[in-house]
Amino acid sequence: MSDMSVASYSKTQIWLHWSIAALILIQFLAHDGMEHVWRAFRRGQEASPGDVPLAYMHVVIGLAVLVLAARRLWLRATRGVPPVSGMEHPVLKLLAKATHFVIYALIFIVPLSGAAAWFLGVPGASLVHVLGKDILLYVVLLHAAGALVQHFVFKTDVLRRMLAFRQA
Template sequence: MEQSMARAPISSYSKTQMWLHWSVAALILVQFVAHDGMEHVWRALRRGQEAAAGDWPLAYMHIVLGLAVLVLAAWRLWLRAARGVPPVSGMEHPALRLLAKITHLAIYALIFIVPLSGAAAWFLQVPGAGLVPCRRQECAALSGAAPHRRRARPALCAEVECVAADAGLPAGLASL
């Protein structure tokens, strides 16, 4: 009699899988909302300045929670591979199934890439690795805008210049 190596499909996620899912989601939300302390400390250190004492606890919290995201996400993937996941209904259009798979892959990639880039920046001092310059496009758009619009947001372009300098990028980025 031959034993089958295939495991029976599971009908639902385990409590651990659900806990890991929501724990990672909550940690990412906290990281997104409470990143200012890390941003201030990182920028001060990159400029050779002293960071404010009140920013250090938030920076350390950011580091610890980022590492926790990595550990929990790795555990989540391991559990997914070891235990499996419930099958999809099969009622979705093939294009929607493909879109769901691509979206799922992108989310998992970001869950690992973002904390790894932050760790590379903090622990290995890789220039620009921990930066997410989300305002660069807005600044570039403003630099080509009418003069009255540029004057309305000068701090934004100055901020982009600081981010660019911190990352070792060429000066004049905001005027591109």
């Protein structure tokens, strides 16, 4: 990732952050159709017609997350990101970097493993997908809690930077 330092996130970076977050939230909340179709497939049964469109929606949204995540990572590498607050304890900075690294890794691993299971039938890919999804949930909750602690306890601008559309 780039060492370039910029004053704020771009509108595109902010849009990508919240779009990916919204799509992942949809995936967490509306995955039943995919689970039912996958279970039927694994048992050699026919899926319920009502679940099939939900399964395809899950696939499309997962691929959208992958494409948007690639764009986001490319922007991060080429444009840079604002520096972390100088007020943070080194342990908090390390935790923030580790959390971001895990989130970035999982927003690639989860859709790729799902695609490998769905399209290629790769053994074990569905397990990686489910475990990755579960880990992603907890790391995203940690990420959100960290942003809220930064805002309300440490009174930094970390949360405001991802909410404000300051530049193009």
